[in-house]
Amino acid sequence: QSLAELExxxxxxxxxxxLAQRMQAEKVLLELIDSPECLSQCQLLLEQGTTxxxxxxxxxxxxKLVSRASPLPIEQRIDIRNYILNYVASQxxxxxxxIQALVQVIAKITKLGWFEVLKDQLVFRDIIADVKKFxxxxxxxxxxxxxxxxxxxxxxxxxxxxxxxxxxxxxxxxFRDTFLKDILMLACSLxxxxxxxxxxxxxxxxxxxxMHLLKLVLNCLNFDFIGNSADESADDLCTVQIPTxxxxxxxxxxxxxxxxxxxxxxxxxxxxxxxxxxxxFASARRSLFSNPERARxxxxxxxxxxxxxxxxxxxxxxxxxxxxxxxxxRLKTNYQLGELVVVKNYPEVIQLIANFTITSLQHWEFAPNxxxxxxxxxxxxxxxxxxxxxAEPHLLDTYAPEITKAYITSRLExxxxxxxxxxxxxxxxxxxxxxxxxxxxxxxxxxYEKTCTLLVQLFDQNAQNYQxxxxxxxxxxxEITVQEGRLAWLVYFVGTFVGGRLTYTSxxxxxxxxxxxxxxxxxLISLMDAQLPQSSNExxxxxxxxFLDQFRKTYVGDQLQHTxxx
Numbered sequence: 001q002s003l004a005e006l007e008x009x010x011x012x013x014x015x016x017x018x019l020a021q022r023m024q025a026e027k028v029l030l031e032l033i034d035s036p037e038c039l040s041q042c043q044l045l046l047e048q049g050t051t052x053x054x055x056x057x058x059x060x061x062x063x064k065l066v067s068r069a070s071p072l073p074i075e076q077r078i079d080i081r082n083y084i085l086n087y088v089a090s091q092x093x094x095x096x097x098x099i100q101a102l103v104q105v106i107a108k109i110t111k112l113g114w115f116e117v118l119k120d121q122l123v124f125r126d127i128i129a130d131v132k133k134f135x136x137x138x139x140x141x142x143x144x145x146x147x148x149x150x151x152x153x154x155x156x157x158x159x160x161x162x163x164x165x166x167x168x169x170x171x172x173x174x175f176r177d178t179f180l181k182d183i184l185m186l187a188c189s190l191x192x193x194x195x196x197x198x199x200x201x202x203x204x205x206x207x208x209x210x211m212h213l214l215k216l217v218l219n220c221l222n223f224d225f226i227g228n229s230a231d232e233s234a235d236d237l238c239t240v241q242i243p244t245x246x247x248x249x250x251x252x253x254x255x256x257x258x259x260x261x262x263x264x265x266x267x268x269x270x271x272x273x274x275x276x277x278x279x280x281f282a283s284a285r286r287s288l289f290s291n292p293e294r295a296r297x298x299x300x301x302x303x304x305x306x307x308x309x310x311x312x313x314x315x316x317x318x319x320x321x322x323x324x325x326x327x328x329x330r331l332k333t334n335y336q337l338g339e340l341v342v343v344k345n346y347p348e349v350i351q352l353i354a355n356f357t358i359t360s361l362q363h364w365e366f367a368p369n370x371x372x373x374x375x376x377x378x379x380x381x382x383x384x385x386x387x388x389x390x391a392e393p394h395l396l397d398t399y400a401p402e403i404t405k406a407y408i409t410s411r412l413e414x415x416x417x418x419x420x421x422x423x424x425x426x427x428x429x430x431x432x433x434x435x436x437x438x439x440x441x442x443x444x445x446x447x448y449e450k451t452c453t454l455l456v457q458l459f460d461q462n463a464q465n466y467q468x469x470x471x472x473x474x475x476x477x478x479e480i481t482v483q484e485g486r487l488a489w490l491v492y493f494v495g496t497f498v499g500g501r502l503t504y505t506s507x508x509x510x511x512x513x514x515x516x517x518x519x520x521x522x523x524l525i526s527l528m529d530a531q532l533p534q535s536s537n538e539x540x541x542x543x544x545x546x547f548l549d550q551f552r553k554t555y556v557g558d559q560l561q562h563t564x565x566x
Contacts, residue, residue, distance in 0.1 A: 001032075003048055006041065010053040029057075033064050039080070046087060052095040059101035066109050069162075074118055081109045085130055092140035103148050107155035114171045127152065128179060135190070139205040146190070146212040149183050153219040169227050176225060181246055184220040187213050188249070188258060195261055210266060214273035221280035239334065240283045250284055251293060253300050260304040268317035275323035278304070282330040295342070298335050302343045305331070309352040318367050325360075325373035328353060332377050337384035341392040353377070354399035358406040364414050364426065372432075375439035378403050382446045400446035405454055407440055408493055412458065415485035419478070427488060427539060437492060441500035448497075452513040455493060459520045462486050467527065484537040487524065491543035494521050499550030511565035514554075518566060521547050 001009075012018075012025035032038055038061060045058040062084075066077060084102050088094065094102075106127070113124035127148070134145030156175045159168055191213050194206065225241040242250065249255055259281065262274040282301055289297055308314070308324065315321045331340070340346060357374045360366075382400050411426070418425050427433060444451045466483040469476060494517045501514065525544055528536065555566050 001041065003044055006045055006057070007050065007054055010049075010051065010057045013057065014053045029061070033061050038065055039076075043083075052098050055094065055098040056101055059098065059105060062105045063101070063108060066105060066112070071112065074113065074116055074123070077109050077113060078118070078123060081106055081124075088144050089134065089137075089141065092138065092144060099144060099147060100151065103144070103151045104155070106148060107151040110152055111155050111171060111175075114174060125178075128182070135186075139209055142190075143205070143209050143212050146187070146209065146216055149187070150212060150216040150219055153180070153183065153216065153223065157219070157223050172224065172227070176223065176243065180220055180223060181243070181249070184217065184246070185249065187216045187220065188255065191217070191262060192258060195258070195265065207267070207270060210262075210270050211273065214262070214270060214277060217277050218273065218280070221277060238283050238330070239285045240280050242284045242288050244288065247288060250281070250288060250297065253296075256281060256297075256300045256304060260307060263308065263314065263320075264311065268314065268320055271314055272317065272319035272323050275320060275327060279323060279327045279330055282327055283334055286334065294335075295339065298331075298339055299343050301331065302340075302345060302349050306345055306349050306352065309349075309356055312356070315356075321367050322370045325367075325370040329373035329376045329380075332380040332384075336387075337381055337394060338388045338390050340381075341388065341390055341394045346392070347395060350395050350399060354402060357403055361403070361406040361410045362413075364410050365417075365423070368426070368432070372435065372439075375407075375436055375443070379439040379442045382443050385446065397447050400443050401450040404440060404444045404451050407436075408451075408454065408458070408489075411489045412462075412486050415489070416482045419482055419485065425485075427485070427492075433492070437496040441496045444497055445500060448510055448513065451497065452517060455490065455497070456516055456520070459490050459494070459517070462490060463520065463524060463527070470527075470531070481537075484540050488537070488539040488543040491521055491524065491540065491547050494518065495543070495547035495550040498547070498554050501554045508565045515566040518547075518551055518555075521551075 009025050009028055012021045013029065016022050016025070032041060035041075042058040042061050045054045049055055049058070062080060066072065066080065071077070072080075084106055088099055088102055110124045110127050115122070116124060131145045131148050134141045134148070137145075156172050159165065191210070194210055194213070221240060225243060228241075256278070259274050259278050263271045263278070266274060278301075284297075286294060305328070315324055343349075357378065360371060360374055364371075378400065381394075382396055385394060385396055388394055414426065417423065462483060466480075466487060469480050469483055498514050498518060501510070521544065524540075528540060528544070
């Protein structure tokens with residue numbers, strides 16, 4: 001096919017809106033890949049194509065060609081790789097998506113030929129040497145070099161289910177043991193150099209380089225080190241299985257300092273990548289360190305948290321805020337409360353984290369998905385209290401009730417805003433509500449008396465207002481709806497706290513408090529029933545049903561040994 005025909009094909013494939021044309025173009029593309037002229041046509045597109053899409057088409061064809069089950073001859077694959085390396089080196093200003101597509105071809109060739117030998121040489125492994133040439137060039141060349149390492153690391157980590165998994169593990173393990181540590185150290189040293197000349201961070205190219213370097217570090221730290229290809233969605237249990245020979249990198253305080261410094265000096269799009277790296281650093285497996293080393297490492301992490309919370313302007317960016325919340329949750333996933341309380345500055349830091357959490361809960365409409373991580377942190381801290389054997393105070397009895405109070409009051413305060421502005425009601429997302437209530441349940445049991453007193457007070461106040469509105473001479477439907485929305489939340493809270501009894505060793509005093517709370521819900525039920533059939537509120541009804549289920553589980557079950565104070 002002539003160049004003109006190929007360009008028309010690109011147009012139909014990437015810009016066309018006519019479905020029939022696009023399907024025809026895809027058919028031609030598949031024929032092109034299988035034809036013996038494929039390589040010469042790709043070369044034609046790369047050297048004479050007039051648009052970025054022509055280059056992208058060539059990269060797509062090459063990618064499919066080198067991934068085929070029956071591989072091309074080894075000499076040919078070496079030629080393709082060297083050709084692409086020279087091509088991107090001579091044209092560093094190509095569109096980023098073209099560079100990425102071409103670099104992916106190099107990564108695929110390298111991975112699939114990792115163990116192949118030509119003239120006693122493992123020919124596909126000299127990629128690092130090739131990359132070093134790029135790193136000595138201009139900023140654009142540097143970016144290409146970093147992109148090659150990044151794509152290669154990602155490709156090595158990618159499980160291709162059409163090939164034997166044992167072979168994939170063998171290649172990934174060999175890559176991990178021979179190159180991955182060097183790649184991480186190289187990325188860190190380049191980031192240090194970038195930080196040393198901060199004036200140029202206004203420069204787009206420098207920012208682009210910083211972004212690619214941070215993504216490279218993230219790819220190294222996200223590597224599946226031991227082949228358990230962890231499920232991405234299970235974010236809570238993450239421990240990063242850092243190889244033992246990386247200890248030196250992790251033991252140098254400069255490593256953590258570098259990423260905290262990057263967070264403070266980069267614009268939000270990039271600083272959130274620095275935080276993502278720190279999330280992985282905070283999740284390094286415990287057994288990587290001896291006890292004194294782990295204490296020092298944790299001390300450096302906490303020092304960084306303190307700096308971020310003392311200069312919180314970066315956290316107004318939702319991306320930064322979310323990653324920081326994940327970072328805080330990981331601290332408790334990976335370290336014990338007993339280790340946290342002996343860290344220098346623990347009292348100041350726990351106060352800063354508590355204030356940050358309270359502010360976050362009060363701004364309920366901002367980043368609702370991040371609150372989960374903050375509640376995870378407090379839930380795990382409070383759950384660990386019975387096991388702490390240190391003399392240092394954990395101070396949770398001071399802050400946990402404040403967190404519980406902030407959650408309760410902020411949810412009641414959101415009701416009029418949601419109704420007035422017609423916003424999405426958080427109560428409608430029951431999965432999230434139940435998850436958060438379960439976390440809150442653990443936190444609320446710390447200094448339970450304070451929580452119960454608050455709830456009784458709020459319940460009485462809202463129920464009285466509700467009664468007044470119902471018996472008023474002129475009914476105000478909007479006010480009634482607001483009041484019912486608040487009561488629905490309060491009933492959910494009572495159900496949560498009553499239902500949480502089984503998970504905690506309960507006392508008679510606690511049972512008596514549960515009784516105080518429960519009797520108020522039963523009174524509300526008769527008040528609601530008196531309204532029927534003229535009016536009813538589905539949200540309150542659902543909350544009451546949920547409360548009754550919790551009450552039954554806790555106090556009406558067959559396994560209760562004694563009559564409780566309820």
